[in-house]
Amino acid sequence: MIHQIKIHKVKANPNNPRLIKGDKFKKLVQSIKDFPEMLKLRPIVVNKEMVVLGGNMRLKACIDAGLKEIWVAKAWELTPEQENEFIIKDNSNFGDWDWDILANIWDTKQLKDWGIDVWQPEEQIDYSVLDDIDLDQEIQTMYDQTKKSIILEYPAENFEPVKKLYDELKNKGADLQDLFYKAMQNYEIVKRMEKL
Numbered sequence: 001m002i003h004q005i006k007i008h009k010v011k012a013n014p015n016n017p018r019l020i021k022g023d024k025f026k027k028l029v030q031s032i033k034d035f036p037e038m039l040k041l042r043p044i045v046v047n048k049e050m051v052v053l054g055g056n057m058r059l060k061a062c063i064d065a066g067l068k069e070i071w072v073a074k075a076w077e078l079t080p081e082q083e084n085e086f087i088i089k090d091n092s093n094f095g096d097w098d099w100d101i102l103a104n105i106w107d108t109k110q111l112k113d114w115g116i117d118v119w120q121p122e123e124q125i126d127y128s129v130l131d132d133i134d135l136d137q138e139i140q141t142m143y144d145q146t147k148k149s150i151i152l153e154y155p156a157e158n159f160e161p162v163k164k165l166y167d168e169l170k171n172k173g174a175d176l177q178d179l180f181y182k183a184m185q186n187y188e189i190v191k192r193m194e195k196l
Contacts, residue, residue: 002043002073007062009050010072016056018091027115028061036067043071045090053083054090 020028032039039062044055052059053075062070078086102111102118111118154162169176 002040002071004040004069004071007059007067007070010044010046010059010070011049011051012059013052013056013087015087016052017087018057020057020061024115025057025061027113028057029064031114032058032061032065032067036065040071043073045073045075045086047078047083048074048076053078053086 039058042055042058044059044062045053047053050072059070075083075086097116102116108118166176169179
């Protein structure tokens with residue numbers, strides 16, 4: 001059963017998980033000003049303590065719209081567990097809009113004013129500009145121009161001395177990439193000589 005009561009008697013739920021902000025909230029306030037009769041058809045749901053279970057944002061919008069009284073439905077028979085379930089289910093959007101029906105029957109400006117994010121067709125993209133591009137070559141060029149890295153792994157007992165030497169060389173401005181490359185070349189030369 002619904003009742004019309006003074007708005008100050010209703011308490012916003014501090015644990016409300018759903019928010020409406022910015023332009024959408026302004027549209028909600030305006031829709032209440034334009035069509036306050038809807039509030040009787042869709043009252044705010046409250047528990048025994050007059051805390052909102054469903055309609056927190058409508059309550060806030062009613063306050064902003066300057067209403068002194070609002071319609072409420074008293075859900076006093078619910079257990080605390082049912083109240084929590086109601087709060088979530090009341091804020092869930094189980095359905096989807098049928099965009100064909102909206103586009104063909106409803107006025108787009110009105111839908112926007114009523115808070116619906118109206119679908120807009122995507123701009124046509126001309127993909128023909130890609131016809132003259134050799135994508136394999138583009139990918140190879142990007143790969144060739146990308147910096148590469150080598151990760152060296154050290155046993156735990158060797159890591160700190162190597163890291164210390166690395167930091168010292170780096171702080172002195174040594175070209176560590178070139179140094180490492182030359183060390184590998186020298187290693188190859190030594191290995192070849194050992195085979196002789």
